[in-house]
Amino acid sequence: MFSVQGLAISIxxxxxxxxxxxxxxxxxxxxxxxxxxxxxxxxxxLNRTVTTWPMMWATVDSGLKEQGSARTDATVTxxxxxxxxxxxxxxxxxxxNDITLAGTTETPFIRGFDGGPREAGEATxxxxxQAQNWAxxxxxxxxxxxxxxxxxxxxxxxxxxxxANWVLGAGAIDRxxxxxxxxxxxLSTNARPMPAVWLNRKDAKPFESQWLSWIGPWxxxxxxxxxxxxxAVPNAKLIGMRATFRPVQGLDIGLSRAIMFGxxxxxxxxxxxWNAFIGKDNGQLEENDPGNQIASIDIRYxxxxxxxxxxxxxxxxxxxxxGAFPARKSWLLGTGWTTRLGDSQQQWYLEYTNTTxxxxxxxxxxxxxxxxxTYQTGYRYYGRNMASTFEGDAEAATLGAYNFFPxxxxxxxxxxxxxxxxxxxxxxxxxxxxxxxxxxTVQQEVVLLDIRYGRPLFGGWLNFxxxxxxxxxxxxxxxxxxxLLSIDWIYRF
Numbered sequence: 001m002f003s004v005q006g007l008a009i010s011i012x013x014x015x016x017x018x019x020x021x022x023x024x025x026x027x028x029x030x031x032x033x034x035x036x037x038x039x040x041x042x043x044x045x046l047n048r049t050v051t052t053w054p055m056m057w058a059t060v061d062s063g064l065k066e067q068g069s070a071r072t073d074a075t076v077t078x079x080x081x082x083x084x085x086x087x088x089x090x091x092x093x094x095x096x097n098d099i100t101l102a103g104t105t106e107t108p109f110i111r112g113f114d115g116g117p118r119e120a121g122e123a124t125x126x127x128x129x130q131a132q133n134w135a136x137x138x139x140x141x142x143x144x145x146x147x148x149x150x151x152x153x154x155x156x157x158x159x160x161x162x163x164a165n166w167v168l169g170a171g172a173i174d175r176x177x178x179x180x181x182x183x184x185x186x187l188s189t190n191a192r193p194m195p196a197v198w199l200n201r202k203d204a205k206p207f208e209s210q211w212l213s214w215i216g217p218w219x220x221x222x223x224x225x226x227x228x229x230x231x232a233v234p235n236a237k238l239i240g241m242r243a244t245f246r247p248v249q250g251l252d253i254g255l256s257r258a259i260m261f262g263x264x265x266x267x268x269x270x271x272x273x274w275n276a277f278i279g280k281d282n283g284q285l286e287e288n289d290p291g292n293q294i295a296s297i298d299i300r301y302x303x304x305x306x307x308x309x310x311x312x313x314x315x316x317x318x319x320x321x322x323g324a325f326p327a328r329k330s331w332l333l334g335t336g337w338t339t340r341l342g343d344s345q346q347q348w349y350l351e352y353t354n355t356t357x358x359x360x361x362x363x364x365x366x367x368x369x370x371x372x373x374t375y376q377t378g379y380r381y382y383g384r385n386m387a388s389t390f391e392g393d394a395e396a397a398t399l400g401a402y403n404f405f406p407x408x409x410x411x412x413x414x415x416x417x418x419x420x421x422x423x424x425x426x427x428x429x430x431x432x433x434x435x436x437x438x439x440x441t442v443q444q445e446v447v448l449l450d451i452r453y454g455r456p457l458f459g460g461w462l463n464f465x466x467x468x469x470x471x472x473x474x475x476x477x478x479x480x481x482x483x484l485l486s487i488d489w490i491y492r493f
Contacts, residue, residue: 025054042303042309049244056204060087101123103487104120113189116488135161148192156193185353204217215245220241228432254315259292310335310336345404356392377428385439393427396418439475441476467485
């Protein structure tokens with residue numbers, strides 16, 4: 001039987017034996033940090049892949065030092081300074097602590113890269129330690145009136161160490177895979193982080209071998225986790241894998257897979273994992289189908305435009321496999337660009353998402369994306385999709401902008417149009433009455449305005465967010481208000 005706990009013990013035993021210094025990572029959720037990383041990469045100062053989050057600080061540090069040009073480009077002074085400030089805090093040795101108080105009048109249905117409060121009220125205390133070859137964080141959250149009936153949470157906790165250029169760890173950390181700002185088709189922070197064990201490179205530097213150096217800077221990460229018990233198939237397992245590489249300056253290519261298998265009453269031995277890994281499923285083994293999986297390919301190309309920068313990107317996700325390539329496809333297309341107006345810097349993006357299988361370039365096949373005939377709770381964790389915030393059978397367009405003021409304040413404005421559940425059918429086995437399933441049950445169009453403002457306050461950092469829609473959303477477990485107000489305040493000490 002596959003054991004996440006056993007694998008965790010093996011990984012952490014090997015990690016403690018490592019001799020290199022463990023460095024924390026740049027987590028998803030900070031749009032200013034992402035803007036800074038992408039701007040530096042797009043202008044040629046950071047030759048590293050930028051579409052896999054969390055991003056190791058060792059990767060950022062080595063990439064900037066390798067190019068050595070960021071300090072001479074006045075257009076990236078702000079980006080370079082912000083990353084240096086965060087790195088000096090997050091990657092420093094010793095102990096760090098912070099507390100977060102947050103609340104919202106309504107839990108949001110749509111969550112982008114910038115995240116925000118998940119529940120009506122949250123109080124979080126975190127203690128983080130970093131030594132020479134390991135790092136750890138204990139994070140405790142109390143959630144008031146949670147949508148998943150889990151008031152006590154350890155989200156954000158981890159233990160990790162290094163062995164050579166590899167980071168090995170266990171915990172529940174947020175991940176965002178792909179170039180999109182509003183959405184990811186394979187893995188996002190829409191759902192709470194799943195407890196897992198993982199392995200990834202510490203520094204995404206190129207191969208030293210002349211035979212492999214053409215791949216350019218590359219990153220690889222793999223994790224193994226376990227779903228909750230209250231599902232159509234309790235305690236199902238999930239393996240996620242992602243490889244990104246940069247064969248040409250500015251061009252990031254990402255390959256990802258997510259394999260759901262096992263669980264109570266289902267096979268989960270080595271042969272099951274192998275059959276799933278080589279793609280021998282999707283009905284090919286009628287009596288013993290090893291599981292359900294999705295795969296994605298994403299491309300992002302960023303380049304300078306005068307004193308600014310621009311990027312174009314795409315992500316394609318397939319629910320099934322045909323001829324060794326993803327089939328029954330969903331698509332995300334987007335472009336991003338930066339400007340400098342006044343003393344501030346701006347990050348803009350425009351994205352289109354279509355998660356109805358084959359609808360974008362073929363004949364639509366509804367009720368396929370993120371669903372499975374055996375794993376009928378779908379690609380969801382505690383009621384929320386682990387990838388697309390819009391769920392399956394949806395079409396959406398998003399225009400977003402962030403303004404980063406020279407005094408450190410941030411302003412974000414996002415406008416979204418979405419056509420949810422275009423087929424109009426119910427697609428999820430809502431097996432746990434204590435969980436709120438954020439899945440649309442009827443076809444409905446919505447226009448949503450999201451405004452966020454962040455600034456220092458009382459020695460900490462305050463985010464204020466307002467959201468308004470033109471209609472209430474009708475979801476599997478009930479409706480949501482057509483507006484919300486939320487705040488979160490974090491204090492480091």
